[in-house]
Amino acid sequence: MPANGTLDDLYTGSYRRLVAQLYAVTGNRQEAEDVVQEAFMRAMSRWDQVRTYDSPEAWLRTVALNLARSRFRRTVRGAAALVRHGVPHAEPDLSPDHVALMSAMKTLPEAQREALVLHHFVGLSVDEVAAAVGAPSGTIKARLSRGRAALAGMLGLDEEALAGG
């Protein structure tokens, strides 16, 4: 997002993408929407600063990931969100293969899931993933490798196919 973009532009252009990414990380659409909305509300209060970042969307994603990672979010805000929004949204209508992939993702450790989403789903390089989560690149490579191996076993695919996707 260019420095002269508006928050409305950023919201229109990235909300769906961010929710999908957080959904893939959390496995919970309601929580994904909640943390992305929270990230946008935080951006509002410091928009003059956020708009100057190279990638405001990356900042939003980092904030949302931090929030999703937070136990506080999961335990307390989740309950509050349920009260605020009522019944959780219906799950998206995914193909059987995508449902299987999401189900398999949910079984992975959080760190592996996060690395896989950022690398394969968001399209970040290993170094960018490492910077985003604050871990060494080698650690990210190990998480990706272990995550892909686990997914391959569960989905009946070879690891290379997962890496290529």
Place this chain on the structure above:
Amino acid sequence: MADWDGLRRGLEGAVTPPPLDALRARRRHRKQRRTIAVTCALALVGTASGMALLGQRDRDTSSGVVAKSTAINRVVHNERYTPPRADHDYIVTDFDFVGADTGWALGLRCVEDGCTTATWRTDDGGSTWGPEVVVARGVPRSSYTEQDPAGGGARSIRMVDAEEGFAFNPDLYVTHDGARTWTRVPQPSKVAGIQVAGRSVWVTERGCPVEDDCDVVVRTATLGRRPFAVADLLMPATIGSTLVRRAGERHGYLLTFDAAGGSPATLHRTADGGATWQPATNPCPDAVSAALSAGAGRPLLLVCSGEVDAEDRTLHRVPKQAFTSADRGTTWRALPAPPEAGELTDLTSVSATTAYATTLVPARLLVTTDGGATWEQAEGTAKSGYGYSNIDVSDARHAWAMGDQGVLWRTTDGTTWERLALPPDAAPATSTPPALATSRVPAAPADKDVRWTGLSFYDAAHGYAVGERCVAKTCRAVLRATGDGGRTWRVAPGPPGTWQTDEGRSANGVRSVTFADARNGWLYGDALVETHDGGLHWQNVGGYTGDVVARDGVVWALHYEGCASMFCGAWVGHGATTGGPLTGEAGADLVEHGSLAAVDATHAYLVDDGTYGGDDPKFRATADGGRTWARYPAPCPRAAWRTLSATAADDLRVLCGDSAAHFVARSRDGGATWRTARTGDEGGATFVAVSPDLAFRAGDRSVRVTRDGGATWRVMPGLDVTSPLQAFVVVDGTHAFALYEGGLLYGMSDGASWERLTRP
């Protein structure tokens, strides 16, 4: 190839962004509102205490019946949470003590569109509570906690002494007779806080509906004036959360901060009773939450947390900072940071060196005895649960803190804390506690409407009784605990759910109890619920459960399935007593009834009565912790019922019988073979073997004992009952307990005779 792109498109296609303006409105409301989660009723030391937190109505869409524990948890969280449509039990939202013994709790309940606020008084430090005194009836429904101009009644209480006091938030009520009667004092706006120093009362009000931006005002009045009147504007404050603290009649502090993080936090002080205010140094201007403790002649203690940048910090990671000032806020000295975990909810200093702090998520009740240099978990308090809210201190030894699940924590020595209960679950106050040293203790008058059915002791002193209280067709479990062998009982927090009776029988009730120790326990019957924090929290982990036995860190539970159709499948689940799933072999044989016993962590046994009482009964034994079970024919194949007891793997006994005779069958080879002998009488079907020689049989009117391995039985003296036996517990060869219908409780402490104990 994994279709990451396709998955991305599928997920994105299902997302419909809400209007950005909706997020802007939510943020605006939040910014106006509060953050009450971090700063609820802050009690200053002594009688000058209170808080001023400003509320903004969020969009509460909740409705319907909500579990009581949820409501209590949210009271602790200070969430803006509207009471359910029909909650016939009060939820305590605040309490206040004026001395070591005397205090009041204030609660709220709502039925349909009207809510009732009431208070209860205690004169024994919170152990028991007197009858409810209604403060206001029929007030509009609003949240449990925050000040709300759309609502009415009171959520907070501040008592000045044994006579004078206030109930407030959002309306204001005054009492001059120790909360026996309350009078509403209409105010131009809603009251968020009350602070008293000497005869001077400060009332913190919000001057406009919560949807609008407006000033917060602090007004003053004179204590005891009749009618109580509030006037004399002291100063306007800013939008946001506002803490008002007093350190005597002349000195006071006003801390404001914007929870949504827009404006810097400010600190003002007065030295002339509020006539004039000057800016003071605020050591943490970025704070979005803070707690301040002030007292006459004591240093200020300030703990704050800031949200400098969400890019690298999330809410739970916000570091706390602590400061102290010995010159009334002119200069501050940084203290080591308090424990990082948990959102701070209250901070109260007792002296220059001792202070308490409470947090939520996780729950911590912290104490410092070196002026804030170090903090430790207060001894005896629970680390589990959602959290603690406000602390109240009457002197260096006596303090209280409110936890979730309706639990009140108390210390009477300034060091160790014990758990009590808040109304309505707390025991009603009685005029004179019963004498405890005599052999026959009169039955307590409390809880006559409870049907006591279950009993468990994990040692000779500590035990639990479970019962069922029904109002109309709605029933709930009632739990009591004793620490002195059943001579006195206190309220223990039980599971929050209710169930409906069906033609006199509970559909989902729990009637039995087993506690392995002070933390790990199970209530069971039509459902199985468990706790691993001494009853603070309960969770439902199973359906119809017959027996629960805990041995050497392992719990064994006899489950039934399909009993509604009269053909039950019985299976034994087992797991660690400290928590985790109960695993086992599901879908076992169809049986009518079983009896379960365990001797250690690996050896357990089950005998059933077959189908239709006597058709092919089986005996099962496991020696590998439940992984495999050996099956043998059950002893007494023609008997109608069997009760199993085991003292060791080579000493298994089954009491079996029918309407004509009772037998004891004994196996010394793990259940493969049995030798059976008649008992010579028909007294009692409840059977507990303690050793190869010593065993008990309990029935409706008597308890028999054998000391020669079953060759002879004799009736034990001291029982004077004609009602049915409900539960029989043997702790060792010397201590045992028998619970009869109506709550009659007898105990044996000498291995020979019974004495009447206090009803639970």
